[in-house]
Amino acid sequence: MTGAGRAEYCVVACAEAWRGGGEILASPMGLIPSLGARLARHTFSPDLLLTDGEAMVVSPDGAVEGWLPYRRHLTLVTGGRRHVMMGASQIDRFGNQNISCIGDWARPRRQLLGVRGAPVNTLNNPTSYWVPRHSRRVFVEKVDMVCGVGYDRAAGARHHRIPRVVSDLGVFDFATPDRSMRLASLHPGVTVEQVREATGFALEVPEEVPYTREPSARELRLIREVLDPGNARAKEVVG
Template sequence: MSDVTRAEICAIACAEAWLGDGEILASPTGVVPTIGVRLARATFAPDLLLSDGEAMLARGTWALGEAPPGIEGWIPFRAVFDLLYTGHRHVMMMPSQIDQYGNANISAIGDFARPTRQLLGVRGAPGNTVSHPTSYWVPKHGPRSFVAAVDMVSGVGYDRAATAPAAAKFHELRRVVSNLGVFDFNTDDHRMRVVSVHPGVTVAEVLAATAFDLVVPPDLPETRTPTDAELALIREVIDPRGARQREVAG
């Protein structure tokens, strides 16, 4: 297959966040991460547990907006917390803001006492980030999303986790995927590092769209493109209606 789109590249980048995770609950937020985790389970991460969005663990690979082909388990709401607090979950959230140490904001924009925009609220972000692996998906990479300092800390970053041993014990921010590239925090001081840039994107574009200094390794690779088999799964099985194209900017 040819003419791979940016959305499809983002989908494979999100999928690879769960590479090697084994039998854990995978919880994606957003269209592209949902495509990514279903693609991962259908290919290189067959042991992942996927919810149907309610109280069941789904079997097989199914299209966005449709029911799964089968059920392999029951996961009531209380059981999610048992998995969360024992580290048997990997969530990919969609922050409105994220900073160089991975502090994430999904709560409010502006002064918290009088915000200019009310968002979701803190929700489960604190528990997620101190209890099990957490990744992030940002469909529109820009200086308003990759910020020098978040307006409200909802998800805990490495600098804050370091001040509380209980928070740091299980703290792991695995990956950040945006419409421009892939990032992690595998540096001595846990500052955000560029892992790869998507095909057609330059490092200069990424730096210009980021309001803090990124760590940029030499010989930076491009994000890999999906194989023909992965593209077939994305286009024909998981997202035949093309919802991915509406979520990704650029």
């Protein structure tokens, strides 16, 4: 089984966010991150806890494995025992994220979701991000409002960490001296120039940028036959 598509590379890149996490709660938001978390649980991270979004711990296939009351859920959230992957309407070079509004917060041009749980998520447990359309409108020099807290604002936050940002173009991390965003890998068919052109700030780019890890034959089978046989992933990621 070969010929992985861009969406399948994105699923694997999201799954890698939970590699080595151990027995922690995975909280993916959105289709591609959800497929990634379930794929990780099926393969290299069997100790991950997955929920139905309400009060149950479930298997990758949805079977109930246990009960997760709200009090216990908050203990995991505030104690660094959860890794959430959120979306971002805007994200800047230090990982500050905006999902609240576009423009001046007092009179925004566009109202979005609102701050929601982003501050608690980012200050109290690892938070990664998924961006299905990489563009200068999303990857901005400075977010219009800080919802998720980036590295330049997180001094003293014990569990703050942004393991990775995954977009439809590549994977990004903050493994730089000043904790600014770095291009970690390119999805096949994407060039460094394309990423730079689609990013609204000066991105740190190593001399040699690897390609994102290719899905294994087993991972492709799981994605295509078990996790997403209807190929909903292709509607979120084109290419």
